[in-house]
Amino acid sequence: MHGELVWKQPTVAAILATLKNPAYAGAFVYGRTRQVRKESSPHAASQKRLPIHEWKSRVNDKYPASMSWETFEKIQAMLQDHDAEYDRNKTRGIPRPGAALLHGLVYCGACGHKRLVQYKHSTRDVCNHLRQQYGVRVCQYIPADPIDARVVETFFQALAPIELAVYAQALAAQAQTQKPRDHAHQQALERLRYHAALAQRQFNRVDPENRLVAAELEKRWEAALRDLKQAEATSRQQQPSPVIPFVLTADLKAAFTAIGQKLPQLWQMPVLSQPQKKALLRCLIDTVVIHRATRDHVHTRIVWKGGETTTIQIPITVGSLAELSSAKEMEQHILKLSCEGTSDQEIAKHLTDLGYRSPMRPLVLPSTVKSIRLKHSLFQKRSQSHPRSITGYLTVSQLAQALDISRHWVYDRIHNGCIHISKDAHTGLYLFPDTSATREMFKQLMAGTLHNLRFS
DSSP: OTTOOOOOOOOHHHHHHHHHOGGGGTOEEEOOEEEEEOSSOTTOEEEEEOOGGGOSEEESSSSOOSSOHHHHHHHHHHHHHTOSOHHHHTOOOOOOSSSOTTTTTEEETTTOOBOEEEEESEEEEEEOHHHHHHOOOOSEEEEHHHHHHHHHHHHHHHTOTHHHHHHHHHHHHHHHHHHHHHHHHHHHHHHHHHHHHHHHHHHHHSOTTOHHHHHHHHHHHHHHHHHHHHHHHHHHHSOOOOOOOOOOOHHHHHHHHHHHHHHHHHHHSTTSOHHHHHHHHHHHEEEEEEEEEETTEEEEEEEETTSOEEEEEEEOOOSSGGGOTTHHHHHHHHHHHHHTTOOHHHHHHHHHHTTOOOTTSSSOOHHHHHHHHHHTTOOOSGGGOSOSOOTTEEOHHHHHHHHTOOHHHHHHHHHTTSEEOOBOTTTOSBOEEOSHHHHHHHHHHHHTSOOOEEOO
16 A cells, blocks of 8 residues: 555565665755756757766755765765776776776876777787777777786785885874974963963063053053964874884784785686676775887886876787887897807706897797797807808709709718718718819709719
């Protein structure tokens, strides 16, 4: 029946309606919506919800309140922030199961707009606001995984127990600064009390018959009392909260240490879901601004809750060695160390320690060192130690290429004794004189008119 209380199962729509209704905060409101007519159909209209600052009127404390108006405003901000259409509304959105840990928090350092997450072959942050508005090319594509990993590492560092010691030092410094300030303020109050007491004594000693002098001393006394009263009132208003000594017990210290040590381990285990990880990050991180300054580095600025910032350079993978900003310096190191006889593995480890890396790895690979070394004809193995061309002679491969025959055919004739030749003592190779006579003899051997060749 009408007016009776009926209990029902709660629905999402009913809960949202309750949270968004200002009546539950005790307020009467008029003008929360507006009729919006469509251009395509002037006779059709739809209701548009207005933000709080656009409501026409509001009267607080009109109904019994289930929550304060401040709590109601906080709830509205949370609902707006958790809107699913976070790109259109430029809010963070609610933490979701996606792989990107910073979705909804990342902004573009080039154009300043919010970046989206794109799951296509890999996870990457995309800034496409300018493309949506003006049809131009996408501002920047940046891989999300290395950004997430480094920001999470910085997040763990911010939770380190050493921050407790820093906080204790800050409190101690505040207490030391407050002591001389309080002392100076007390001295000022003592001076005002002295002047007020002096003015009172002077007024009490004056002869009442001398009215002009008495009136002047009374004014001085009143002024001194007024200054003293004003100073005492100001002192009470500006009195800072007492500094509570920061005492970190052994149990509390052990608890914070355990959290700092176990959270990175729990992060890698299936204990925490993706939404829980994102919610933890949002407890400290407000926004993350990224900008691809160079091909292999992303300039990243983390804005923490409270306004503090942390700026870091994050390396990202590139497609080739030429795209590395440090490629020329690394190449010079490799050439120098190779000429000194250092192995590829040792060079790779040394360069990694110096902060260099390969295009697709966070460290320098021996294969990267080898490719650069061979590019400059620097050989380490005996089979690679000879020059590619020896003046006046042809190697087996060069001879086979000149006569358009297989080099295996030449080696077979050497091994069965048809071609008599010894390896060169310096290079360890079979070297044939680079003359027309040599080519003619090989042609006759191939034709069968000559059965043996001898090179001494």
